[in-house]
Amino acid sequence: MTRTIHLSLDINGRRHELDVEPRVTLLDALREHLALTGTKKGCDQGQCGACTCHVDGSRVLSCLTLAAQVEGRQITTIEGIAAENGELHPVQAAFVEHDAFQCGYCTPGQIMSAVACIREGHAGSDDEIREYMSGNLCRCGAYNSIVAAVREAAEMA
Amino acid sequence: MRDFSYLRASSAGEARQAALQAGSTLLAGGTTLLDLAKCGVMEPETVIDITHLSGLGGITLDAGGATIGALAKMGAVADHAGIRAAFPAVSESLSLAASAQLRNMATIGGNLLQRTRCSYFREPDVFPACHKRNPGSGCSALGGVTRNHAVLGTSDACIATYPGDLAVALAAFDAVVDLGGRTVSVDDFFLTPGNTPERETALQRGEMITAITIPASAAAKNSTYLKVRDRQSYEFAAASAAVGLEFEADGKTVRDIRVVLGGVATKPWRARNVEQALVGKVLSAETVEAASRLAMEGAVSHGANHYKIELAPRVVARAILKVGGLV
Numbered sequence: 001m002t003r004t005i006h007l008s009l010d011i012n013g014r015r016h017e018l019d020v021e022p023r024v025t026l027l028d029a030l031r032e033h034l035a036l037t038g039t040k041k042g043c044d045q046g047q048c049g050a051c052t053c054h055v056d057g058s059r060v061l062s063c064l065t066l067a068a069q070v071e072g073r074q075i076t077t078i079e080g081i082a083a084e085n086g087e088l089h090p091v092q093a094a095f096v097e098h099d100a101f102q103c104g105y106c107t108p109g110q111i112m113s114a115v116a117c118i119r120e121g122h123a124g125s126d127d128e129i130r131e132y133m134s135g136n137l138c139r140c141g142a143y144n145s146i147v148a149a150v151r152e153a154a155e156m157a
Numbered sequence: 158m159r160d161f162s163y164l165r166a167s168s169a170g171e172a173r174q175a176a177l178q179a180g181s182t183l184l185a186g187g188t189t190l191l192d193l194a195k196c197g198v199m200e201p202e203t204v205i206d207i208t209h210l211s212g213l214g215g216i217t218l219d220a221g222g223a224t225i226g227a228l229a230k231m232g233a234v235a236d237h238a239g240i241r242a243a244f245p246a247v248s249e250s251l252s253l254a255a256s257a258q259l260r261n262m263a264t265i266g267g268n269l270l271q272r273t274r275c276s277y278f279r280e281p282d283v284f285p286a287c288h289k290r291n292p293g294s295g296c297s298a299l300g301g302v303t304r305n306h307a308v309l310g311t312s313d314a315c316i317a318t319y320p321g322d323l324a325v326a327l328a329a330f331d332a333v334v335d336l337g338g339r340t341v342s343v344d345d346f347f348l349t350p351g352n353t354p355e356r357e358t359a360l361q362r363g364e365m366i367t368a369i370t371i372p373a374s375a376a377a378k379n380s381t382y383l384k385v386r387d388r389q390s391y392e393f394a395a396a397s398a399a400v401g402l403e404f405e406a407d408g409k410t411v412r413d414i415r416v417v418l419g420g421v422a423t424k425p426w427r428a429r430n431v432e433q434a435l436v437g438k439v440l441s442a443e444t445v446e447a448a449s450r451l452a453m454e455g456a457v458s459h460g461a462n463h464y465k466i467e468l469a470p471r472v473v474a475r476a477i478l479k480v481g482g483l484v
Contacts, residue, residue, distance in 0.1 A: 003162055
């Protein structure tokens with residue numbers, strides 16, 4: 001009794017049409033149906049932050065969001081934050097500058113979370129950055145460099 | 158996750174009507190429902206998306222108190238200047254909960270309905286016995302690893318802890334859940350397990366939380382939420398306390414005090430015996446420590462959770478001393 005529904009999603013300023021089962025999450029829609037694989041699947045249970053995207057400018061977990069729920073919302077993924085000419089977003093540049101990763105798997109989620117964290121005004125001190133970035137786990141333990149990158153990007157913003 | 162059909166509600170009435178159908182579930186932030194659907198704990202046949210309904214996400218304040226729409230996001234309420242000023246414990250309970258991403262998703266109505274983190278409840282494939290999931294099937298937690306299980310409000314059928322923070326603060330200030338057609342106090346909204354652990358709240362099929370109202374009070378204005386946990390952030394409470402305090406004009410005698418515990422009970426646990434022991438007393442470290450111990454009246458240890466019986470009264474005492482200006 002597989003039923004599919006037709007969705008029209010606004011992702012990184014572009015409209016995408018797709019037919020999916022209602023249970024398909026935004027994360028799986030991005031990765032499996034739209035080939036936007038920058039958003040990573042870590043725990044798939046809302047505990048690691050690897051799948052962080054923006055919906056209407058707010059950071060959310062795409063693994064606990066149904067694709068059907070976000071029709072009509074503006075979705076931004078890691079593929080959508082660099083400039084048109086390829087110039088890195090300041091947070092991306094700061095992550096490169098500070099070597100704020102090891103294996104890199106959590107990095108897209110870290111960067112999407114950090115962009116929002118700075119915009120929210122929650123990057124005023126190292127303690128505040130650690131608290132407001134706590135939803136993004138890094139199993140390599142690159143936290144010190146991540147905090148340094150977020151701090152520098154926040155100071156430049 | 159089992160497949161389901163999806164209905165985007167265009168009105169609250171349509172959502173309620175659809176929710177009357179057995180097997181249907183309302184979907185707001187999705188942070189509990191989709192998590193538990195992936196675990197195989199919840200298997201809805203129809204998911205009714207209420208996130209596109211308008212007019213249910215507002216936050217309004219006046220001299221009488223606050224009304225928070227059911228679809229207001231945890232993060233928006235936590236950061237609301239008026240809530241922070243009139244109900245600091247409510248604001249803090251939200252800021253200290255979950256992660257920034259989850260707070261941007263989870264709604265206030267859905268927050269009240271979050272399910273226990275009991276690891277036996279959450280793993281049906283490994284632990285088929287769970288009275289909460291499948292009444293009559295047994296309880297895998299009893300005799301299991303109980304470090305995170307409740308010591309208060311438990312029964313022979315269930316020792317699962319209510320995991321939330323917000324409801325603990327709301328219960329302290331006599332907040333009321335608006336179900337559209339009727340209202341229920343937050344304290345009465347949550348049920349202890351008894352012989353029916355599958356019934357967790359007073360919510361009936363076809364009902365929907367539309368708002369939460371919190372009456373203003375001097376105790377609510379001078380309040381705090383203290384949360385002690387295994388890691389500093391993004392973790393459920395090992396023990397927590399929402400406390401509000403109003404002094405008499407002398408600035409040291411207790412006129413009104415509210416004490417509710419989290420992380421240690423099967424529902425937000427209002428410790429009226431602690432409150433009664435302190436009203437009319439001059440606040441001091443000694444009176445507070447003695448009164449706080451009363452919070453564990455009737456507590457039952459299940460082995461690994463015994464530490465909560467030691468920890469919780471200290472959390473209560475520290476929270477009271479903080480709002481009393483003694484630490």
